[in-house]
Amino acid sequence: MPDTDNASETPLELGSVLSALADPLRRQVIRELAQAPAETERTCASFGFPVSKATLTHHFRVLREAGLISQVDRGNSRAACLRREEIEGSLPGLLALLVSEKPVPAVE
């Protein structure tokens, strides 16, 4: 497998994490990844958000820089996957909160 690109090796600072999670779109990304099987990898586009590609890139960058996801370079595309261990390690219970709290009303 292509070695996991952790991008900015942020040590999961609470402020950045909470800021990143303040946005409903980003929260849904994390929620879907958290609910997915295990080390599920998904492309940015696979979430089907009604925003431009540029906006998508922006949101995923925020998530990556907050240390919540890593993006594996697959040449043609880029797969995002949850950094479960790191998150659970420094912010235990966070993912559970996100998963349980919102089925998302409508991203629209």
Next chain:
Amino acid sequence: MPDTDNASETPLELGSVLSALADPLRRQVIRELAQAPAETERTCASFGFPVSKATLTHHFRVLREAGLISQVDRGNSRAACLRREEIEGSLPGLLALLVSEKPVPAVE
């Protein structure tokens, strides 16, 4: 005791809560209240933040509107206290996260 003023009876929506908690000053308020004995009540000024009174009011309003604190009107002043039950009820583990994660480097 003067009956607790819950202000806006927000049902603790995740988005609002995370947005409120994205600010370090507000996070410290919650952290200090969470670490305090039990139903500790503190005035806004008692936290000694290096910001103007108007700014303080603003931050406490955000916390109140997010449903994280309630402010008891004491006539002369206003005491803020954590809404522990509500928080733990809908967002279990959140307070633990806040308390354990940051001793705050320096509010400056």
Next chain:
DNA sequence: CTATAGGTACGATGTACGTCATACCTAATG
């Protein structure tokens, strides 16, 4: 080589947020 698909980079724009100064309100103190 020429598409085409998935992402990124670079402005640009409008809105939200943190901050402040100032003015005002309420209650206790003199």
Next chain:
DNA sequence: CATTAGGTATGACGTACATCGTACCTATAG
């Protein structure tokens, strides 16, 4: 009543953020 302390309301200002369009890059498909 005047003063003082703790808060609130309003308006302003600068910055950060979400969003977009457009241009560009890389790899697969033809």
